[in-house]
Amino acid sequence: MKKLTYMYVLFLLALLVGGCGSDHVSTPKPKGYSRLYFPDKQYRLYDADAPYSFEYPVYATLSNDRDKNAQKWWKNLNFTQFNGVLHLTYYENFSAKDYNEMTENARVLAMKHTIKADLIDQKRINYPDKKVYGIYYSIEGNTASSVQFFLTDSLHHYLRGALYFNERPQYDSIQPVINFIKQDIDKMIATFKWKK
Numbered sequence: 001m002k003k004l005t006y007m008y009v010l011f012l013l014a015l016l017v018g019g020c021g022s023d024h025v026s027t028p029k030p031k032g033y034s035r036l037y038f039p040d041k042q043y044r045l046y047d048a049d050a051p052y053s054f055e056y057p058v059y060a061t062l063s064n065d066r067d068k069n070a071q072k073w074w075k076n077l078n079f080t081q082f083n084g085v086l087h088l089t090y091y092e093n094f095s096a097k098d099y100n101e102m103t104e105n106a107r108v109l110a111m112k113h114t115i116k117a118d119l120i121d122q123k124r125i126n127y128p129d130k131k132v133y134g135i136y137y138s139i140e141g142n143t144a145s146s147v148q149f150f151l152t153d154s155l156h157h158y159l160r161g162a163l164y165f166n167e168r169p170q171y172d173s174i175q176p177v178i179n180f181i182k183q184d185i186d187k188m189i190a191t192f193k194w195k196k
Contacts, residue, residue: 038180039081043187050075051092052159055191057184065089077188082177084165086147086185091158102158103135106150109162110137125151130193138182142170146178147185157194161185 043055046062050073056062059081065074065088077086091102110120118141125134134151147163163181165174 036176038176041183041187043184043191045191050090051157051195052090053191053193053195054188056188060086060184079181082165082174082181083167084163084177084181086161086163086181089160092156094156094158099152099154099158102160103150103152106135106148106160110139110145110148125149125189127190127192132189132192132194134189136189146174147182149185149189151189151192153194159192 039057039059042058044058045053045055047053052073056077059079061078061080063076063078064070065076067074071090073090075088075090077088079085091098094102110122119139121138121140123136123138125132125136127133131153132151133154134149136149137147139146139148145162145164148161150158150160152158163178163185165177167174
């Protein structure tokens, strides 16, 4: 019995000494992300029966908003390959009180992301020759929305946009996609026009 115990201890000791001499340390692989492929920047004009027009990317699809509360000329710009949607809501012929409420609501909705946002940068949109004015909110961090904006002529037209992704926010992994789509939103705003 003593001989069997002695052999067992000797075996464990040899196994321990042999295992400690290895230079290889096994570590788990870090979580990886899919490689992103960005299409070439090409745009087409949206100039349907809506009271506005703009250019949008050919790799996105424009559809009517199907929400039960959606109003006429509410649109969704779908970035299917990136699992994202730019929601566009439009109002017309409003009172001064309604205008103040809409612009305040746009600010409140953007600032709701303050809890999770690392930074909320806002800039003015000002195209007086086209009577297109507004504010652009760029939201950085693990937030539900990365870009929000509104455009108005201050009298008759008001359009609000909000970019959302249909996945859990992880800013570091979707930041290249956000930067890519921000260029498209910038193009849309720069080419935006109200119709008479």
